Amino acid sequence: MxxxxxxxxxxxxxxxxxxxxxxxxxxxxxxxxxxxxxxxxxxxxxxxxxxxxxxxxxxxxxxxxxxxxxxxxxxxxxxxxxxxxxxxxxxxxxxxxxxxxxxxxxxxxxxxxxxxxxxxxxxxxxxxxxxxxxxxxxxxxxxxxxxxxxxxxxxxxxxxxxxxxxxxxxxxxxxxxxxxxxxxxxxxxxxxxxxxxxxxxxxxxxxxxxxxxxxxxxxxxxxxxxxxxxxxxxxxxxxxxxxxxxxxxxxxxxxxxxxxxxxxxxxxxxxxxxxxxxxxxxxxxxxxxxxxxxxxxxxxxxxxxxxxxxxxxxxxxxxxxxxxxxxxxxxxxxxxxxxxxxxxxxxxxxxxxxxxxxxxxxxxxxxxxxxxxxxxxxxxxxxxxxxxxxxxxxxxxxxxxxxxxxxxxxxxxxxxxxxxxxxxxxxxxxxxxxIPQTSERLATLETSWGAIRLEPEEANVARQILAFMSEQKREGRRVAVLPEAPILYALTGTEAPGRWYMVVPGILSLTQENVLLTDLNRAAPDYILLTARMTHEYGADYFGIDYDQKIYHWIESNYRVAGQFGRFRRDESGSTTQAPLAALLYEKEEPGHGDRSR
Structure with a gap:
């Protein structure tokens, strides 16, 4: 019994x-x-x-x-x-x-x-x-x-x-x-x-x-x-x-x-x-x-x-x-x-x-x-x-x-x-x-909330991004992050330009995609960080290429690439391994600015 x-x-x-x-x-x-x-x-x-x-x-x-x-x-x-x-x-x-x-x-x-x-x-x-x-x-x-x-x-x-x-x-x-x-x-x-x-x-x-x-x-x-x-x-x-x-x-x-x-x-x-x-x-x-x-x-x-x-x-x-x-x-x-x-x-x-x-x-x-x-x-x-x-x-x-x-x-x-x-x-x-090995995540990222252990490359990139977002906040400029890294908002005390702090595949219907575009136009962030997040687990790898193309087109039409953090790549479609944190930095173009150099 x-x-x-x-x-x-x-x-x-x-x-x-x-x-x-x-x-x-x-x-x-x-x-x-x-x-x-x-x-x-x-x-x-x-x-x-x-x-x-x-x-x-x-x-x-x-x-x-x-x-x-x-x-x-x-x-x-x-x-x-x-x-x-x-x-x-x-x-x-x-x-x-x-x-x-x-x-x-x-x-x-x-x-x-x-x-x-x-x-x-x-x-x-x-x-x-x-x-x-x-x-x-x-x-x-x-x-x-x-x-x-x-x-x-x-x-x-x-x-x-x-x-x-x-x-x-x-x-x-x-x-x-x-x-x-x-x-x-x-x-x-x-x-x-x-x-x-x-x-x-x-x-x-x-x-x-x-x-x-x-x-x-x-x-x-x-x-x-x-x-x-x-x-x-x-x-x-x-x-x-x-x-x-x-x-x-x-x-x-x-x-x-x-x-x-x-x-x-x-x-x-x-x-x-x-x-x-x-x-x-x-x-x-x-x-x-x-x-x-x-x-x-x-x-x-x-x-x-x-x-x-x-x-x-x-x-x-x-x-x-x-x-x-x-x-x-x-x-x-x-x-x-x-x-x-x-x-x-x-x-x-x-x-x-x-x-x-x-x-x-x-x-x-x-x-x-x-x-x-x-x-x-x-x-x-x-x-x-x-x-x-x-x-x-x-x-x-x-x-x-x-x-x-x-x-x-x-x-x-x-x-x-x-x-x-x-x-x-x-x-x-x-x-x-x-039970994981202690050899993983050897670097410490110190943030305003406390410490997180990460891989050294990712910790270095995160440190740069957090410093950049914090500096822009002090100067009264706004930074939006797409498609996903909401922890960056939290650790810098900043806010997303609207309801959505992440836009992985399926989050936005066609109607809600238009609403987000309206929010972006209204908020007019000075910078947009486009991370290299690969969403293979959803069956659609990259933002702007495999999903939410309308938002990506809006970014390309209104912003110019001003730099990058880490090694930004979006050429690993089909891989099941998430790439380390990296992001393109888009800067808002001034009205009438014609130089769209990359």
């Missing part, structure tokens, strides 16, 4: 929670200030809260594609503690620890302490990476806060199913509401889980009372997000909210680029699905065979896998490490493993009527919904570290069940020991693959 639900007590549980905190602190120290990206997304998490404190209203005055809770939380942090990156770093570390703790509690409820601890440590191993995909300074705090709130919802839902004392459904509903105000996909996951639980309880009890009681308990949370979103939709109109903000929805300009962003390839989708299903079938079978093997064989195999992971850290056997990760450690077909987990739980629920199986099915449904965003590209990097971590917990539970099924002759204590051993090996292998 699986372990009993976590009681939030006991020395063993306290030691596990202490280990989570210690690991998080150690990773924070090891990777300090390596987080964030000077070009991509992360600067929005500083710029939008700063604009809110200037009196701007989100959605109306500032483009924002997610729910309003995270930027207003960021604005509160700035208002209380000031403009310091350390404040956001510490906040992000706290959110990471919170998410890890919640995964631990959920895992302890579903399968036992080892499963929860494995999922928690896996999240931390993947959550301190450099660049935009981490929990400390991420591409969007809406994703990390939304995940934390959705895990809180799942925790209280499971407490309700296990008969624990408290206002569990009320608190689950409030957490679901706040998750909806961060990232709508996490809110959808919460409400689908709650709906499944309430409807199933009513159907199995042959009474409508549990359903009405549950709806009443969740109603305050629903009223909260309906009132907030309803206020925005009422004052700004639904068309404006969708076309000018929530650009990722079906039918918007961004939808055409969504398949590229989330790894879908329409021409080969059948082959992709077959490979994912094959991965989903092979991965549990490998764990089953590993548990069934003799002790010596098992240790030899694990030793070889750990050696491959160590070699990968030094640049060797990268292909082998990737194969091991995709098939064993963090399988690409995890989404379909989750589907099997839910199907089996529902089957056992119908057969035995056990509320534990209802809890497993509910959590599986909850985990699958956000994972839809990345289901064809599930890896321990990128967006998966937010959207697929609940699913990873379901995968760990499935591993534990496979290990037990492979060793029926062992006693309960022996099985528990083997599960602990193999899950510990899973965490070690994942940590070796995910």
């Amino acid at each position: 699986p372990a009993s639900p976590s009681q939030f007590g006991g020395w063993d549980d306290a030691a596990s929670r202490g280990l989570i905190v210690v690991v998080a602190i150690a990773l924070a120290w090891y990777t300090w200030a390596h987080w964030g990206d000077i070009q991509i997304d992360c600067g929005r998490e500083l710029y939008v809260p700063s604009e809110i404190l200037r009196g701007k209203l989100i959605y109306r005055d500032i483009f924002y594609p997610y729910g309003p809770l995270a930027p207003y939380a960021g604005a509160l942090l700035i208002a209380i503690f000031g403009t310091h990156l350390v404040v956001f770093y510490l906040f992000g570390i706290a959110v990471a620890i919170g998410c890890a703790m919640l995964l631990f509690e959920l895992g302890a409820m579903l399968e036992g302490r080892a499963a929860g601890l494995a999922a928690a440590l896996a999240l931390l191993s993947a959550g301190f990476a450099p660049g935009f995909a981490n929990y400390v300074f991420p591409y969007s705090y809406a994703a990390t806060i939304g995940l934390a709130l959705s895990l809180i919802c799942a925790l209280f839902t499971l407490r309700h199913l296990f008969g624990r004392w408290g206002y569990n459904l009320l608190l689950a509903g409030l957490a679901a509401s706040l998750a909806t105000l961060c990232k709508q996909e996490f809110g959808a996951a919460c409400y689908l889980m709650l709906a499944f639980v309430l409807v199933t309880e009513a159907a199995r009890g042959r009474s409508i009372r549990p359903l009405t009681h549950g709806i009443a308990a969740c109603a305050p949370g629903v009223a909260l997000w309906v009132a907030i979103y309803g206020g925005f939709f009422w004052t700004l109109t639904p068309a404006f909210m969708v076309d000018a903000n929530w650009v990722g929805l079906p039918g918007t300009a961004m939808h055409a680029y969504g398949a590229h962003l989330y790894y879908l390839d329409g021409q080969h989708i059948l082959r992709q699905m077959l490979l994912l299903i094959l991965s989903a079938v092979v991965s549990p079978r490998l764990w089953f065979l590993l548990a069934k093997a003799s002790r010596i064989s098992r240790n030899v195999i694990l030793g070889l896998i750990v050696a491959i992971a160590v070699a990968c850290r030094f640049g060797f056997l990268v292909w082998a490490a990737r194969a091991v990760s995709e098939l064993l450690i963090f399988p690409e077909g995890m989404f379909f493993i989750g589907c099997g987990f839910v199907a089996y739980s529902i089957y056992e629920l119908n057969r035995k009527g056990d509320r534990r199986r209802l809890a497993e099915a509910a959590f599986g449904i909850f985990a699958l919904v956000p994972a839809l965003r990345v289901f064809e590209g599930i890896t321990p990097y990128g967006y998966s570290i937010y959207f697929a971590m609940p699913l990873f917990l379901a995968f760990v539970v499935a591993i534990s069940r496979c290990i037990k099924a492979a060793t029926p002759a062992l006693s309960v204590n022996q099985q528990r020991g083997l599960v602990n051993y193999l899950l510990a090996a899973e965490v070690v292998m994942l940590a070796l693959i995910c």
